[in-house]
Amino acid sequence: MLTHDLIELSPAAQAHEPTVRELRVQYETELFERVLPFWQQHSLDQRHGGYFNCLTRTGACYDTTKYSWLQGRQAWMFSTFFRHVEQKPVWLDIAQSGVSFLRQHALRPDGRVFFSLTAKGKPIYQQRKIFSECFYVMGLAGLGHATGDAHLLDEARTGLEQIWAWSQDLAEVGRPVHGGQPESQALAIPMILLNLIEVVGDGEVDPYRNAIDECITRIKRHIHTGERKVYEHVRPDGHLLTGADGRLLNPGHAIEAGWFMQHWALRLGDRELQQLSADVVRWSYEVGWDDEHGGLFYFLDAEGYDPVQLEWFMKLWWPHCEALYGHLLNYAITGDAADWEAFMEVHDYSFRRFSDPDHGGWYGYLDREARPTSTSKGAPYKGFFHVPRALWLCWSLLRRLEDCTLSSGDR
Amino acid sequence: MLTHDLIELSPAAQAHEPTVRELRVQYETELFERVLPFWQQHSLDQRHGGYFNCLTRTGACYDTTKYSWLQGRQAWMFSTFFRHVEQKPVWLDIAQSGVSFLRQHALRPDGRVFFSLTAKGKPIYQQRKIFSECFYVMGLAGLGHATGDAHLLDEARTGLEQIWAWSQDLAEVGRPVHGGQPESQALAIPMILLNLIEVVGDGEVDPYRNAIDECITRIKRHIHTGERKVYEHVRPDGHLLTGADGRLLNPGHAIEAGWFMQHWALRLGDRELQQLSADVVRWSYEVGWDDEHGGLFYFLDAEGYDPVQLEWFMKLWWPHCEALYGHLLNYAITGDAADWEAFMEVHDYSFRRFSDPDHGGWYGYLDREARPTSTSKGAPYKGFFHVPRALWLCWSLLRRLEDCTLSSGDR
Numbered sequence: 001m002l003t004h005d006l007i008e009l010s011p012a013a014q015a016h017e018p019t020v021r022e023l024r025v026q027y028e029t030e031l032f033e034r035v036l037p038f039w040q041q042h043s044l045d046q047r048h049g050g051y052f053n054c055l056t057r058t059g060a061c062y063d064t065t066k067y068s069w070l071q072g073r074q075a076w077m078f079s080t081f082f083r084h085v086e087q088k089p090v091w092l093d094i095a096q097s098g099v100s101f102l103r104q105h106a107l108r109p110d111g112r113v114f115f116s117l118t119a120k121g122k123p124i125y126q127q128r129k130i131f132s133e134c135f136y137v138m139g140l141a142g143l144g145h146a147t148g149d150a151h152l153l154d155e156a157r158t159g160l161e162q163i164w165a166w167s168q169d170l171a172e173v174g175r176p177v178h179g180g181q182p183e184s185q186a187l188a189i190p191m192i193l194l195n196l197i198e199v200v201g202d203g204e205v206d207p208y209r210n211a212i213d214e215c216i217t218r219i220k221r222h223i224h225t226g227e228r229k230v231y232e233h234v235r236p237d238g239h240l241l242t243g244a245d246g247r248l249l250n251p252g253h254a255i256e257a258g259w260f261m262q263h264w265a266l267r268l269g270d271r272e273l274q275q276l277s278a279d280v281v282r283w284s285y286e287v288g289w290d291d292e293h294g295g296l297f298y299f300l301d302a303e304g305y306d307p308v309q310l311e312w313f314m315k316l317w318w319p320h321c322e323a324l325y326g327h328l329l330n331y332a333i334t335g336d337a338a339d340w341e342a343f344m345e346v347h348d349y350s351f352r353r354f355s356d357p358d359h360g361g362w363y364g365y366l367d368r369e370a371r372p373t374s375t376s377k378g379a380p381y382k383g384f385f386h387v388p389r390a391l392w393l394c395w396s397l398l399r400r401l402e403d404c405t406l407s408s409g410d411r
Numbered sequence: 412m413l414t415h416d417l418i419e420l421s422p423a424a425q426a427h428e429p430t431v432r433e434l435r436v437q438y439e440t441e442l443f444e445r446v447l448p449f450w451q452q453h454s455l456d457q458r459h460g461g462y463f464n465c466l467t468r469t470g471a472c473y474d475t476t477k478y479s480w481l482q483g484r485q486a487w488m489f490s491t492f493f494r495h496v497e498q499k500p501v502w503l504d505i506a507q508s509g510v511s512f513l514r515q516h517a518l519r520p521d522g523r524v525f526f527s528l529t530a531k532g533k534p535i536y537q538q539r540k541i542f543s544e545c546f547y548v549m550g551l552a553g554l555g556h557a558t559g560d561a562h563l564l565d566e567a568r569t570g571l572e573q574i575w576a577w578s579q580d581l582a583e584v585g586r587p588v589h590g591g592q593p594e595s596q597a598l599a600i601p602m603i604l605l606n607l608i609e610v611v612g613d614g615e616v617d618p619y620r621n622a623i624d625e626c627i628t629r630i631k632r633h634i635h636t637g638e639r640k641v642y643e644h645v646r647p648d649g650h651l652l653t654g655a656d657g658r659l660l661n662p663g664h665a666i667e668a669g670w671f672m673q674h675w676a677l678r679l680g681d682r683e684l685q686q687l688s689a690d691v692v693r694w695s696y697e698v699g700w701d702d703e704h705g706g707l708f709y710f711l712d713a714e715g716y717d718p719v720q721l722e723w724f725m726k727l728w729w730p731h732c733e734a735l736y737g738h739l740l741n742y743a744i745t746g747d748a749a750d751w752e753a754f755m756e757v758h759d760y761s762f763r764r765f766s767d768p769d770h771g772g773w774y775g776y777l778d779r780e781a782r783p784t785s786t787s788k789g790a791p792y793k794g795f796f797h798v799p800r801a802l803w804l805c806w807s808l809l810r811r812l813e814d815c816t817l818s819s820g821d822r
Contacts, residue, residue: 054655054719056716062655062716063654063655063656063719064653064654065654065655114589117591118591120591121591122589122590122591123589123590123591124589124591124592125589125592126587126589176537178525178533178534178535178536178537179533179534180528180529180531180532180533180534180535181534181535181536242475243474243475243476244465244473244474244476245474305467305473305787306784306785306786306787307785308465308474308785308787308790308791310721310722310725310776310784310785311721311722312784312785313778313784314721365721367724367778367779368778368784373717373721373723373724373779374717374718374719374721374723375717376716376717376719379719380719
């Protein structure tokens with residue numbers, strides 16, 4: 001069962017143009033005929049296992065470096081399709097190839113995971129962060145749930161525990177602490193842990209109740225409801241930090257955190273958290289949307305200064321993917337026309353701007369006016385993950401909406 | 412004496428529109444009435460010493476973090492103006508304030524220098540690179556030469572020796588080495604050392620002859636004359652690396668390396684090196700110039716792939732600053748009309764696009780079509796350095812060209 005299957009849909013709100021059915025077909029086609037085949041055809045390293053990540057518009061590999069984030073995510077995604085869409089042996093093979101590559105080459109004896117490796121699996125770079133470890137565990141857990149392999153699931157659970165411990169003190173992963181660093185926490189950490197707990201535990205609440213509550217408590221400190229803003233970095237008590245880091249908004253991140261929380265709100269049956277999670281998506285979309293040229297900004301400054309990140313004005317694929325599912329999920333819960341309109345706005349922009357009509361797959365990087373600044377389909381931070389995850393989650397939710405509409409006799 | 416005073420100018424080549432005199436006045440006005448006053452008025456931290464680096468369009472401080480690169484560079488720049496332009500006590504005070512702040516707060520007992528500090532001087536971040544140390548030493552050397560303070564100059568020389576040793580093995584500054592990393596060298600290191608040797612030794616050749624030769628030998632490995640390209644990363648023997656890193660071009664960096672080398676070619680009286688240095692500037696300008704919208708791209712891929720750096724298409728202030736002086740220096744040496752035309756092309760673009768007619772100072776970051784994506788005048792990597800250095804070097808060289816023209820009876 002998917003988390004959004006917990007939603008009790010209200011059939012009254014389904015009369016739309018395009019129809020839910022048309023959209024469901026569009027997502028199905030985009031995912032299974034245009035995006036998935038591109039990656040299945042071009043990303044597999046038949047020789048050394050794992051996946052090539054850096055792919056041009058037509059699928060040629062322009063750099064053979066393998067990035068652990070993307071290896072783990074792609075393995076999770078194919079495992080998930082095997083489990084929830086169709087038990088195609090080739091999908092399982094693909095997932096297994098990535099997990100084998102990671103286990104054989106990326107994992108260090110102390111549990112740390114290299115960030116990048118050569119095609120053959122020799123380590124290139126190690127981040128002083130916990131994200132390579134998170135996506136390694138994600139891949140293992142996905143495959144474990146797809147196959148029922150208890151050993152893999154054990155490894156994933158142990159990995160999650162280790163990451164949890166490191167997340168409490170990043171000095172443990174080599175992040176040095178200096179006297180002038182403000183005491184702060186980053187939204188990225190509790191939000192990614194919250195998703196990882198859902199992935200590893202397959203949505204089970206009881207064994208993780210304390211960890212779930214702690215993540216949600218920490219995320220809430222970033223949400224300043226009075227201003228309708230989600231700050232990327234705050235003090236450990238939730239108060240605002242001074243300076244550019246303290247004012248940083250990352251709308252895509254906040255929207256993603258919103259639906260991660262919403263999944264737990266549904267599982268916990270927590271109405272108040274459902275409302276907050278829905279608002280986080282809406283507020284972040286509102287603040288992040290570019291009224292002049294459309295699309296979501298990558299970064300913003302809460303007080304309107306120009307962000308110091310050079311690429312702040314660019315439109316990246318992944319915030320739009322998060323917004324697609326975030327709004328559709330909101331709509332499925334609330335039936336609110338404004339949620340549907342927001343979904344359709346980001347839907348129109350995304351399919352028009354990111355989807356490549358000629359070669360399949362989505363572009364990743366647009367300028368402010370929505371022209372691709374790179375036509376690559378894969379890059380060091382863009383793999384087979386955000387696009388297929390959003391298309392799949394939206395497609396499966398649209399199927400439920402469609403069924404509900406049909407059964408209510410609306411069509 | 413400035414290095415370009417070594418050039419024997421040929422008076423024949425000076426009949427231009429705008430006249431050399433008009434340009435000299437324009438550079439003088441821009442530097443001393445529009446750029447320098449902005450920073451003198453807005454960047455000084457009267458309370459804790461040193462400089463605020465993050466300044467809005469109108470000069471307000473939007474983040475009080477102090478970046479060591481920018482502290483050292485600004486101290487060097489004001490010292491240099493005191494020494495070479497006019498002995499204004501206020502300029503010396505400003506330089507001293509930056510050097511004191513750095514010595515008191517940024518320097519660690521082991522000689523390493525923190526990358527960033529709070530306004531009061533508490534350390535925030537330490538890079539695993541040698542550049543903070545380079546610009547620290549640059550500040551010390553600039554002030555030492557301006558005041559004749561032997562102690563400061565000793566410290567700068569010792570610092571340079573230490574940096575030289577670290578540059579031979581970056582594991583010494585905490586850069587971990589992994590088995591899959593290709594053996595490679597980055598242009599940034601020999602080029603910055605070559606400039607630092609000129610700054611610390613005030614252009615003296617003899618004490619540094621071996622180090623100068625080694626830097627030039629290493630830079631030459633990046634220059635592939637057959638293709639007229641300068642690669643940012645190459646194998647230690649100069650052969651090309653595979654992958655996106657191996658194909659990376661950074662035209663601004665290459666142009667800067669070109670004029671750094673040219674300074675030594677002039678001091679060494681090495682005609683062959685003069686020719687190569689001039690060509691490096693020309694080739695890099697040629698490859699880096701955006702024929703469609705004007706301006707120099709930040710990054711390019713030698714084989715035409717889209718670079719993986721998100722901001723590759725942006726137009727940054729500093730490559731244009733380097734190109735201004737690089738071309739004018741070429742022209743002063745060669746008298747070649749093509750060098751003058753290239754200088755005028757980048758001159759027109761830069762003064763039109765980067766210079767702020769209303770508030771003084773230059774913008775740093777434009778999109779491909781030359782619209783500012785940030786109107787900030789100062790940012791974590793943009794301080795009082797590239798703009799005033801280029802304006803000053805061009806201004807002083809234009810003065811020589813003007814004198815030469817006048818004495819030859821051309822005007």
